[in-house]
Amino acid sequence: xxxxxxxxxxxxxxxxxxxxxxxxxxxxxxxxxxxxxxxxxxxxxxxxxxxxxxxxxxxxxxxxxxxxxxxxxxxxxxxxxxxxxxxxxxxxxxxxxxxxxxxxxxxxxxxxxxxxxxxxxxxxxxxxxxxxxxxxxxxxxxxxxxxxxxxxxxxxxxxxxxxxxxxxxxxxxxxxxxxxxxxxxxxxxxxxxxxxxxxxxxxxxxxxxxxxxxxxxxxxxxxxxxxxxxxxxxxxxxxxxxxxxxxxxxxxxxxxxxxxxxxxxxxxxxxxxxxxxxxxxx
Ligand code: AMP
Numbered sequence: 001x002x003x004x005x006x007x008x009x010x011x012x013x014x015x016x017x018x019x020x021x022x023x024x025x026x027x028x029x030x031x032x033x034x035x036x037x038x039x040x041x042x043x044x045x046x047x048x049x050x051x052x053x054x055x056x057x058x059x060x061x062x063x064x065x066x067x068x069x070x071x072x073x074x075x076x077x078x079x080x081x082x083x084x085x086x087x088x089x090x091x092x093x094x095x096x097x098x099x100x101x102x103x104x105x106x107x108x109x110x111x112x113x114x115x116x117x118x119x120x121x122x123x124x125x126x127x128x129x130x131x132x133x134x135x136x137x138x139x140x141x142x143x144x145x146x147x148x149x150x151x152x153x154x155x156x157x158x159x160x161x162x163x164x165x166x167x168x169x170x171x172x173x174x175x176x177x178x179x180x181x182x183x184x185x186x187x188x189x190x191x192x193x194x195x196x197x198x199x200x201x202x203x204x205x206x207x208x209x210x211x212x213x214x215x216x217x218x219x220x221x222x223x224x225x226x227x228x229x230x231x232x233x234x235x236x237x238x239x240x241x242x243x244x245x246x247x248x249x250x251x252x253x254x255x256x257x258x259x260x261x262x263x264x265x266x267x268x269x270x271x272x273x274x275x276x277x278x279x280x281x282x
Contacts, residue, residue, distance in 0.1 A: 023048035026141035032186035061127030123141040195269040201234035239266035
C-alpha cells in the first residue's frame with residue numbers, strides 16, 4: 001500500500017493508474033478509522049480497481065469552539081486497517097499541503113446547507129465542500145464513496161458534483177452500526193461508558209420513529225416530540241430532531257407526504273455531538 005503526503009505524488013499515482021486503463025475510487029475520511037470507513041473502502045473496491053483513502057482532519061469544517069484540536073488521530077493504526085482492507089493508497093497530507101497562506105476561494109452550497117447541521121454549525125459545509133473539491137482535483141477519481149451516516153453532507157456533495165460538473169460518480173454507502181445500534185463514529189471514543197449507554201436513545205428512538213412512519217402514521221409533529229423526549233430523558237442535549245423530505249431537505253405537509261422521508265437527529269452527550277438518521281421509503 002502506498003502512502004502519499006503531497007498532492008503531486010498523489011496525483012501522479014492516480015494518473016498512472018488511469019493511463020494504464022484502471023479506475024480510481026476515492027474514500028474521503030478524517031481518520032481514526034472504524035468499520036464504517038472500512039465498509040466505504042470495500043464498496044469503492046467493488047466499483048473501481050484502485051482505492052485511495054484520504055486521511056485528513058480538515059480544519060476549515062470545524063467551528064472556533066469545536067473539537068479540531070482534540071479530534072482523535074492515529075495514522076499508524078489507520079494505515080494498518082487500510083492495508084488489511086485492501087486499500088491501494090492512503091493520502092495523508094499535512095494541513096499546509098491542502099491550505100496555502102493567502103487562500104480566498106471557497107466552495108459554498110447555499111440551499112441544502114441552510115438546515116440541520118448547516119444551521120447549527122455555520123461555515124461547516126463551506127469547509128466540507130472546499131476540501132472535497134480539492135481532494136477531487138488532487139486525486140481525480142472516477143468514483144467517490146460517501147456514507148449515509150452524514151446524509152446532509154452526502155446530499156450537498158451530490159449537488160456540488162452536479163453543479164460544478166465534476167466527472168465523478170458519487171456512491172452512497174449505508175450506515176454501519178455497533179451491534180447494539182449506535183452508529184459508528186470516530187467521536188464515539190469521547191463517550192464515557194455511561195454516555196455511551198445513554199446515547200443508544202438516538203438510534204433506538206430513530207428506529208421507533210421510522211417504524212411509525214412506515215406503518216402510515218402521519219402525525220410527524222407527535223413523532224418528533226416523542227423522539228425529542230426520549231433523547232432528553234436519556235440525558236442527551238438536543239441540537240435538532242427533524243423529519244424532512246429526504247430529497248429536498250424541506251419540510252412537507254401531512255397532506256402531501258414525501259416519497260422518501262428523512263428522520264435526522266443531532267444531540268450532545270456530555271461534550272460529544274452525535275448525529276444519526278434513517279430514511280423511510282414510502
Ligand atoms: P468522517 O471520517 O467521520 O468524516 O467520515 C468519512 C466518511 O465515512 C463519510 O463519508 C462518512 O459519512 C462515512 N462514515 C462515517 N461513519 C460511518 C458509519 N457509521 N457508516 C457508514 N459510513 C460512515
